[in-house]
Structures are given as C-alpha cells and as structure tokens.
Amino acid sequence: MKTEKLYYTDPYKKTLNAKVVEVDDDKVYLDKTICYPEGGGQPGDVGKLDSFEISDTQKDGDAVYHVVKNNDFKAGDEVNLSLDWNHRYKYMKMHTAQHIVSGVLYNKFKVGTLSVHQGDKILTIEIDRDEFPLNLCHELEDEVNNAIISSHDVSYIVKDEEEAQKIKIRRSIKAHGIIRFVDIEGVDLIACGGLHVGNTSEVSSILYVSQEIVRSHVRLIFKVAEEAKSEIRNIQHIVSTLNVRHSTQTFEILDCDKKSTEKILELERENRTLCVNLAKNLLAGMIKKDGAVICEDVSSNPIDLSFYKDAIDGDDVALLLIMRTETDARWMIYLGPSFSHFSLKILKKEIFPIVNAKGGGRPPFFQGKCDNTNIDQLFESFRTLMNEKKQ
Ligand SMILES: [Zn+2]
Numbered sequence: 001m002k003t004e005k006l007y008y009t010d011p012y013k014k015t016l017n018a019k020v021v022e023v024d025d026d027k028v029y030l031d032k033t034i035c036y037p038e039g040g041g042q043p044g045d046v047g048k049l050d051s052f053e054i055s056d057t058q059k060d061g062d063a064v065y066h067v068v069k070n071n072d073f074k075a076g077d078e079v080n081l082s083l084d085w086n087h088r089y090k091y092m093k094m095h096t097a098q099h100i101v102s103g104v105l106y107n108k109f110k111v112g113t114l115s116v117h118q119g120d121k122i123l124t125i126e127i128d129r130d131e132f133p134l135n136l137c138h139e140l141e142d143e144v145n146n147a148i149i150s151s152h153d154v155s156y157i158v159k160d161e162e163e164a165q166k167i168k169i170r171r172s173i174k175a176h177g178i179i180r181f182v183d184i185e186g187v188d189l190i191a192c193g194g195l196h197v198g199n200t201s202e203v204s205s206i207l208y209v210s211q212e213i214v215r216s217h218v219r220l221i222f223k224v225a226e227e228a229k230s231e232i233r234n235i236q237h238i239v240s241t242l243n244v245r246h247s248t249q250t251f252e253i254l255d256c257d258k259k260s261t262e263k264i265l266e267l268e269r270e271n272r273t274l275c276v277n278l279a280k281n282l283l284a285g286m287i288k289k290d291g292a293v294i295c296e297d298v299s300s301n302p303i304d305l306s307f308y309k310d311a312i313d314g315d316d317v318a319l320l321l322i323m324r325t326e327t328d329a330r331w332m333i334y335l336g337p338s339f340s341h342f343s344l345k346i347l348k349k350e351i352f353p354i355v356n357a358k359g360g361g362r363p364p365f366f367q368g369k370c371d372n373t374n375i376d377q378l379f380e381s382f383r384t385l386m387n388e389k390k391q
Contacts, residue, residue: 001063004032007045008180011092011195014085020077027065028073033057034083037064040194041098041116042091047083049073054081088195090225093203094118096154096184096196097144097224101125101206103188104143106170109136113171114217122209123222132211132218140220141208147187151201157181164191207231275303279311283319290316291338293386295379299324305332309365318342318386322375329372331357335364339386350385354378 001022006013018030028049035057038044044057049068056067066081073079095118102113105127112128157180159167164179173179173191182192184200197203207228209221223231239250248256282301286294298305298321305323309332312319316336323330335342340363347366351357355378359368370378 001029001061003030003062003064005064006032006034007036007195010034012198014083016081018079018081020073020075020079022075023071023073024065026067026069026071027060028068028071029060029063029065030079030081033064033066034081035064035066036088036195040095040192041118042095042194043118045083046087047081049081050079089197091118092195092197093225094123095194096200097148097203097206097222098123098125099182099184099188099190099192099196100144100147100200100203101140101220101222102170102190103184104140104147107187108143109140121223121227123206123224124219125222126214126217126219129218130213130216132220137208137211137220141206144206147184148200148203148205151199152185152187153199154196155183155185157183205229272307275307276310278303279307280313283308283311283315286319287315287317290336293318293383295320295322295382297322297324297375299329305330305367308332309334309367318382320379320382322370322378324372324375327372329355329370329375331355331359331368331370333361333366333382335366340364342386346385351378351381354381 006016013034016032016034018032020028021031022029035045035047035054036042037057037059039059044067045054046056047054049066049071052068052071052073054066054068058065058067098116098118101123102116102125105111105113105125111132113125114128115126117124159179159181161173161176161179164173164181167181167189169181169190170188171190175191175193179191180193181189182194182196183189187200204225205228206225207223209223209231211218211220213219222228239253242253242257243249246253246256246260282298282303286296294317296319298308305321308321312334314336315334316338317334318336318339319332319334321332333347343363344360344366352370355370355374357368357370359366359370361367
C-alpha cells in the first residue's frame with residue numbers, strides 16, 4: 001500500500017478531501033494525506049477525520065496511517081481531513097530552528113549534532129562535545145537569531161542516491177532511494193524527510209535556556225518561537241514580582257536573595273536553640289527523679305516534639321510524649337538506662353495496638369504516628385509495662 005504524501009508538496013495545506021482505502025481497528029489508511037507521520041524527532045500530526053479525532057499519525061512502509069479511536073470508517077468512504085494547524089506549525093518552526101542551530105554549530109563552531117528532540121515545550125540538541133560554555137551558547141543564540149531574521153528561503157533538492165552521496169553535508173546520509181535535501185541558503189544543507197517552514201523569518205526567534213550532560217555529551221535546551229517569547233515574559237514577571245516584594249531593582253535582586261537566605265538560616269539556628277532550651281525547661285518540670293516513668297500530653301506546648309529529643313541528656317527515665325493534631329497524634333518514647341532492655345518489638349506487642357501506633361526508631365528513641373483517641377489507656381499501659389519490668 002502507498003499513500004500519496006501531500007505534506008511534502010504543500011506543507012501549508014490544512015484540509016483535504018480523501019478516500020479511505022483500508023481500516024485496521026484504530027488505523028485508518030487514506031489514498032492521500034496532509035498528515036505528517038512521526039519521524040526525524042518530529043511527532044506525528046493530529047487533527048480530525050470528519051468528526052473523529054486523529055490522535056497520531058504513523059508510517060507503515062510506503063503508507064501512512066492515522067490513529068482514529070472508535071472510528072466507524074470503511075474502505076471507500078469519502079472523508080474530510082483537517083489538520084490541527086497550531087500543532088503542526090509549531091513543529092515546522094521548531095524543526096526549522098533545529099536545522100539552523102545545527103547548521104550554525106557546524107559552520108561556525110565546528111560542532112556536530114548527535115541527536116535532536118522536538119518536545120512539546122523545548123527543543124533539545126545533543127552535540128559531540130562534553131562541554132560548551134555559556135558565552136558560546138550566547139554567541140550561538142545570537143548567530144541563530146541573526147539567521148532567522150535574515151529571512152532565508154527554505155528550499156528542497158531531490159537527488160538519486162548516487163548523486164546524493166556526492167553532495168558534501170555535515171552528516172552522512174542514512175536514507176536510500178530518492179534523497180530529499182533541505183537547503184536553508186547559506187545556513188544549512190542536509191538530507192531530511194521532515195517538514196519545515198518556507199522562510200526562516202517564520203521562526204521569529206529562539207532562546208537558549210540551559211544545558212545538561214547526557215551520555216558524556218552536552219545537550220543544549222532551547223525554546224522556539226512563541227515558547228521563547230512566553231519564557232522571556234514569564235521570567236520578566238518573576239523578576240518584577242520579586243523586585244516589588246523585596247523593594248529592589250533587578251540588578252540588586254541576587255544580592256538581596258543571598259542576604260534573605262542568610263538571615264533565614266540565622267533565625268532558624270536561633271529558633272532551634274530557643275526551642276531546645278524551652279524543651280529542657282519543660283522536661284525538668286516533668287522529670288523529678290531517676291527511674292521515673294513519665295507520660296505527658298504536650299499538645300498545648302508551643303514547640304515541636306522533635307526538640308524534646310535534642311533536650312534529653314542521658315536522663316534515666318522512661319518517657320512517653322504525645323502531641324495531638326485534629327486528625328491524629330504523634331508519639332515519642334525515650335528509654336533511659338534502666339529501661340534499655342525494652343525493645344521496639346515489645347512496645348509494638350504491648351502498647352502499639354491501643355492507639356494503632358505506627359513508627360520505629362533506635363534505642364533510646366522511638367517515634368511515629370498514632371490515633372488521637374485512647375491516649376489515657378496508652379499512658380496507663382505504658383506505666384504498667386515499664387514499672388513491672390524495670391531493671
Ligand atoms: Zn528537517
């Protein structure tokens with residue numbers, strides 16, 4: 001089966017009347033199509049076939065099929081195909097931008113492209129370098145944007161395989177048979193079966209966003225056209241919001257952020273010291289003598305349960321603290337030297353079930369969550385257990 005591929009002859013055609021030639025479950029084959037099938041890092045087209053959604057387009061040898069779920073088409077049906085043009089045009093621009101970036105990388109920086117991906121929001125290009133400094137990324141971005149606004153026409157050259165191999169390009173030709181070259185005049189010439197815009201000016205602009213290392217190579221990340229514009233506007237919004245919040249100007253914002261972070265860390269340290277001191281005072285009120293078994297509901301105290309742990313200094317007591325919330329409670333157990341033979345296993349067996357307790361820990365501290373009911377019974381059982389088997 002062979003499908004007439006009108007997306008090559010007229011990549012700007014948005015609707016088409018065609019005939020169904022075969023239906024295989026969700027796969028609908030037409031005699032001709034304007035839908036580009038996934039390939040070369042570009043996703044398959046989406047759109048509508050009559051009133052049904054085309055969720056994807058894929059290649060099948062010389063044929064192209066449209067993925068149309070729950071369709072009721074049959075061979076011979078006359079159908080109307082309409083493309084989701086925003087989706088398609090976005091990828092035409094992104095794909096063309098990729099050629100320009102790879103062309104500039106090769107011609108100006110002698111850098112090869114290893115792989116590319118056109119995502120929903122970003123364009124990524126993996127290059128044959130393990131580092132590519134920021135100043136070069138910005139030079140690259142400028143060169144690419146210059147090429148975009150220079151309004152180069154994008155044209156095609158078709159050659160047979162033997163003739164194609166004679167043309168000097170930046171990457172070896174993988175395809176066989178008739179080879180289609182994309183020529184962005186003076187910027188890039190490469191064998192490619194993808195779809196592109198007719199003129200570089202349609203791309204508007206690209207923005208270098210960041211980079212990462214994959215398989216020991218740099219992967220450059222870009223935003224293209226509308227995505228580039230909206231990224232810049234988002235960043236402007238964030239910066240102006242921060243400027244208002246901190247009464248600063250843009251050039252001061254990093255310094256202001258550094259000072260704020262340092263201040264927060266300092267306050268956190270001071271707060272911790274105060275809370276641990278308060279916990280020490282509260283514990284001093286609870287612990288009257290060595291060997292005591294103490295149960296306390298500390299929900300009304302203004303400090304977190306964790307501070308009591310730091311405030312205990314080897315005291316020889318058995319301590320069970322409960323901190324209730326509206327929905328459940330947290331518990332903490334400390335077992336001093338006279339109680340060190342009580343294992344987590346014993347606690348789990350004897351007292352955990354009373355309040356449906358969960359948690360763990362290592363001697364002398366255990367902690368976790370439990371129900372906020374039956375706390376009195378929990379305290380009673382803890383006292384009995386500890387006093388009965390105290391060493
Ligand atoms: Zn291409």
